[in-house]
Amino acid sequence: MAISWGADLxxxxxxxxxxxxxxxxxxxxxxxxxxxxxxTITALASGPLRFTALHQQxxxxxxxxxxxxxxALTRDGLVTRTAYPEMPPRVxxxxxxxxxxxxxxxxxxxxxxxxxxxxxxxxxHDFDRAGPDASG
Amino acid sequence: MAISWGADLxxxxxxxxxxxxxxxxxxxxxxxxxxxxxxTITALASGPLRFTALHQQxxxxxxxxxxxxxxALTRDGLVTRTAYPEMPPRVxxxxxxxxxxxxxxxxxxxxxxxxxxxxxxxxxHDFDRAGPDASG
DNA sequence: CTGGATCCTATACGATACTG
DNA sequence: CAGTATCGTATAGGATCCAG
Numbered sequence: 001m002a003i004s005w006g007a008d009l010x011x012x013x014x015x016x017x018x019x020x021x022x023x024x025x026x027x028x029x030x031x032x033x034x035x036x037x038x039x040t041i042t043a044l045a046s047g048p049l050r051f052t053a054l055h056q057q058x059x060x061x062x063x064x065x066x067x068x069x070x071x072a073l074t075r076d077g078l079v080t081r082t083a084y085p086e087m088p089p090r091v092x093x094x095x096x097x098x099x100x101x102x103x104x105x106x107x108x109x110x111x112x113x114x115x116x117x118x119x120x121x122x123x124x125h126d127f128d129r130a131g132p133d134a135s136g
Numbered sequence: 137m138a139i140s141w142g143a144d145l146x147x148x149x150x151x152x153x154x155x156x157x158x159x160x161x162x163x164x165x166x167x168x169x170x171x172x173x174x175x176t177i178t179a180l181a182s183g184p185l186r187f188t189a190l191h192q193q194x195x196x197x198x199x200x201x202x203x204x205x206x207x208a209l210t211r212d213g214l215v216t217r218t219a220y221p222e223m224p225p226r227v228x229x230x231x232x233x234x235x236x237x238x239x240x241x242x243x244x245x246x247x248x249x250x251x252x253x254x255x256x257x258x259x260x261h262d263f264d265r266a267g268p269d270a271s272g
Numbered sequence: 273c274t275g276g277a278t279c280c281t282a283t284a285c286g287a288t289a290c291t292g
Numbered sequence: 293c294a295g296t297a298t299c300g301t302a303t304a305g306g307a308t309c310c311a312g
C-alpha cells in the first residue's frame with residue numbers, strides 16, 4: 001500500500017505537514033462515509049439543484065442534515081451555493097469541478113464494493129453463522 | 137458519475153438487489169471512513185501483526201476500538217484471525233487478498249485527497265473567514 | 273497476552289417548531 | 293422557499309476493570 005499513516009508518525013518526529021495530510025484524509029474519508037454526503041454529491045452530479053429539490057432527490061434526509069451536509073460541502077469547496085435575491089428566495093447548489101473529481105475518485109471505491117459485495121456478504125454470513133457456535 | 141444511488145430508488149420500484157448494493161456501499165464507505173479502520177488496514181498492509189503490536193502500531197487506539205474494528209474487518213473477510221493455542225495466548229491478524237484489494241481501492245481516494253488538500257484547506261480558510269462576516 | 277463487560281461523554285441524526 | 297434553533301435518542305468512542 002505504500003502509505004505510512006501510522007498514528008505513531010507524530011511521535012517519531014515526522015513532519016507535521018505529513019501528519020496534517022493524514023488527518024485530512026481521514027477527515028475527508030469520514031465525511032464521504034457519513035450517511036448523506038455521498039447521496040448529496042451524486043444527486044448534484046447531474047446538475048444544480050435547489051434546496052427543496054435536493055430534499056426530495058435525497059429522499060429520507062432531514063432538513064437539518066441536508067443543510068449541515070451542504071454547508072460542510074460548501075466549506076470544503078466541493079459545492080457552490082448561489083442565492084438569488086428574489087421573493088420567494090431561490091438558492092441553487094452545484095457541484096464544483098473539485099466536487100466532481102471527488103465523485104470520480106469515490107467511484108473507484110464504489111466499483112470495488114460492487115465487484116466484491118458477493119464476497120463480503122458471504123463472509124458476513126459465514127461469520128455470523130460460525131460466531132454464535134465457535135467458542136474458540 | 138453515472139451512479140444512481142437515489143434514496144428514491146426504492147420508491148421508484150428499483151430492484152431491491154440494487155438498493156442492497158447501495159446500502160452496502162454506504163456501509164463499507166462508512167466503515168472505511170471511521171476513525172480506525174483505515175489505520176488498522178494500513179498497519180496490516182505490510183504483514184501480519186499480533187494484537188499488542190497492532191495496538192502500538194495504530195497508536196492512540198483503545199483496546200476496545202481495536203477489538204471492535206478487528207472484529208468487523210474479520211466479519212467482512214478483510215482480515216483473518218489466527219489464534220495459537222499457547223500460553224500465553226498468541227493471536228495474529230493478517231490482511232486477506234480481499235483486504236489488500238480494498239486497501240488499493242482506497243488508495244485512489246487517498247491520492248485524491250493528497251492531490252487536493254491544498255484546495256480544500258484554502259476553501260475552508262476562505263469559508264471560515266467569510267462566514268462570520270458575510271451576512272448574506 | 274487477548275479482549276470482553278461496563279460506565280461515561282461527545283457527537284450524529286431525526287422531528288419539530290420557528291424565522292426571514 | 294430556505295434554512296436555523298431546540299430537543300430527544302442512538303451510537304461512537306475512550307477509560308477502566310475483569311476473565312480466560
